[in-house]
Amino acid sequence: MPKKIRLGILGGGGDSLIGVLHRVASQINDNYEITGAVFNPDFKANKAFAREIDVPLNRIYKDFDTLVEEEMKLPENERIQVCSILTPNFLHFPMAKKLLDNGFHVICEKPMTTSLAEAKTLQKAHKKAGTVFALTHTYTGYPMVRQMREMIKKGELGKIHKIDARYYQGWINTIIHDKKKRSSVWRLDPKKAGISSCMGDIGVHAFNLVEYTTGLKVKSLLCDFNYLYKDNKMDVDGTVLIRLDDHVKGVIRSSQVATGEENGLAIAIYGEKGALRWEQERPNFLYKMSDTEPTQIYKPGHEYNSKLSLDGTKLPAGHPEGIFDSMANIYLGAAKAIRGKKYDDGEFPTMEDGVRGMNFIEATVASHKAKNTWVKLMK
Numbered sequence: 001m002p003k004k005i006r007l008g009i010l011g012g013g014g015d016s017l018i019g020v021l022h023r024v025a026s027q028i029n030d031n032y033e034i035t036g037a038v039f040n041p042d043f044k045a046n047k048a049f050a051r052e053i054d055v056p057l058n059r060i061y062k063d064f065d066t067l068v069e070e071e072m073k074l075p076e077n078e079r080i081q082v083c084s085i086l087t088p089n090f091l092h093f094p095m096a097k098k099l100l101d102n103g104f105h106v107i108c109e110k111p112m113t114t115s116l117a118e119a120k121t122l123q124k125a126h127k128k129a130g131t132v133f134a135l136t137h138t139y140t141g142y143p144m145v146r147q148m149r150e151m152i153k154k155g156e157l158g159k160i161h162k163i164d165a166r167y168y169q170g171w172i173n174t175i176i177h178d179k180k181k182r183s184s185v186w187r188l189d190p191k192k193a194g195i196s197s198c199m200g201d202i203g204v205h206a207f208n209l210v211e212y213t214t215g216l217k218v219k220s221l222l223c224d225f226n227y228l229y230k231d232n233k234m235d236v237d238g239t240v241l242i243r244l245d246d247h248v249k250g251v252i253r254s255s256q257v258a259t260g261e262e263n264g265l266a267i268a269i270y271g272e273k274g275a276l277r278w279e280q281e282r283p284n285f286l287y288k289m290s291d292t293e294p295t296q297i298y299k300p301g302h303e304y305n306s307k308l309s310l311d312g313t314k315l316p317a318g319h320p321e322g323i324f325d326s327m328a329n330i331y332l333g334a335a336k337a338i339r340g341k342k343y344d345d346g347e348f349p350t351m352e353d354g355v356r357g358m359n360f361i362e363a364t365v366a367s368h369k370a371k372n373t374w375v376k377l378m379k
């Protein structure tokens with residue numbers, strides 16, 4: 001058994017949404033050991049949480065800069081090798097940049113940065129560092145999403161002509177209608193979240209799934225946002241028309257005020273020979289549709305699935321795996337890369353996906369501001 005990879009965690013404290021997902025996912029395939037952390041900007045809360053989950057206190061630091069400084073003093077075979085960045089968005093760039101500049105591997109939450117300019121700077125730092133950078137677009141880790149990618153790559157749908165991706169949540173509905181409440185949430189604060197709430201937080205996952213599953217690039221888009229209130233600076237709903245290759249068009253619909261919706265991410269890809277449809281809330285069913293045959297349902301763990309899909313399944317068919325396993329698959333891919341082992345490029349989203357994501361978010365804002373005009377994305 002090779003030695004475990006020494007993992008540092010930034011953010012993701014006991015008060016956070018996403019911390020538990022990363023902690024559990026990092027343990028699922030037995031590759032990582034949580035060695036050090038800054039779980040929380042408050043040192044007391046940071047140490048209390050470390051005690052609670054049994055991370056040794058000698059590697060719990062008062063802040064991020066101290067973590068880097070102190071870890072760099074340690075011999076390389078004791079030093080944290082990779083850090084997961086799970087803080088609010090505005091801290092992703094400064095943290096990732098400093099980590100890369102000091103030779104660490106990085107696992108980073110999306111959106112990668114708060115602007116395209118930062119994303120490009122990070123890309124340069126990553127090239128220079130030559131270390132591993134994995135972006136946690138969690139949903140690419142699902143076996144049936146991976147199966148979708150492989151079936152499309154093999155040409156099973158024929159020429160693609162229509163894409164429909166949707167990410168609907170309703171939770172901001174409980175906040176947005178109250179003036180005081182809507183100014184107290186970091187996701188609605190441009191200083192902490194970046195220029196977009198809905199597209200930056202969830203629309204970007206749908207965008208990533210479009211490019212991940214089809215292998216195509218969005219070339220241009222037209223976006224219409226809803227802010228609901230004049231004093232609210234951040235989109236809470238948006239519809240984006242997308243153009244990919246010639247005659248390949250589609251739509252990304254995203255909302256945080258879709259009343260009653262929970263985590264309604266779904267994608268459908270329609271081609272001349274067939275179509276595929278997948279929904280995050282029922283992740284173990286991939287529907288293949290045709291105009292001439294009955295609908296087929298693909299499920300994880302069966303030999304008819306691709307290697308990429310099967311590599312993301314740990315148990316025999318019929319034992320449901322979910323979001324923890326999906327994130328664990330991304331951690332597994334990153335572990336292979338960190339260990340210098342062979343891996344498939346579908347195993348984890350990369351720096352390039354992060355730059356594409358920031359390009360998408362900025363383009364949606366630019367399109368809306370220019371009174372819903374078409375905006376080109378980078379090649």
Ligand SMILES: NC(=O)c1ccc[n+]([C@@H]2O[C@H](COP(=O)([O-])OP(=O)(O)OC[C@H]3O[C@@H](n4cnc5c(N)ncnc54)[C@H](O)[C@@H]3O)[C@@H](O)[C@H]2O)c1
Pocket residue numbers: 010011012013014015016017018019038039040041064086087088089091109110111136137138186201
């Ligand atoms: N991949 C996904 O599906 C997914 C889902 C949810 C959130 N996210 C992303 O994860 C990130 C965190 O989101 P969340 O919902 O967990 O946020 P949250 O507000 O629930 O938690 C943020 C955590 O970061 C800590 N923190 C804040 N400032 C810090 C600092 N300076 N140093 C160390 N820790 C600090 C807070 O104490 C808290 O524990 C965001 O970028 C978000 O977009 C991704």
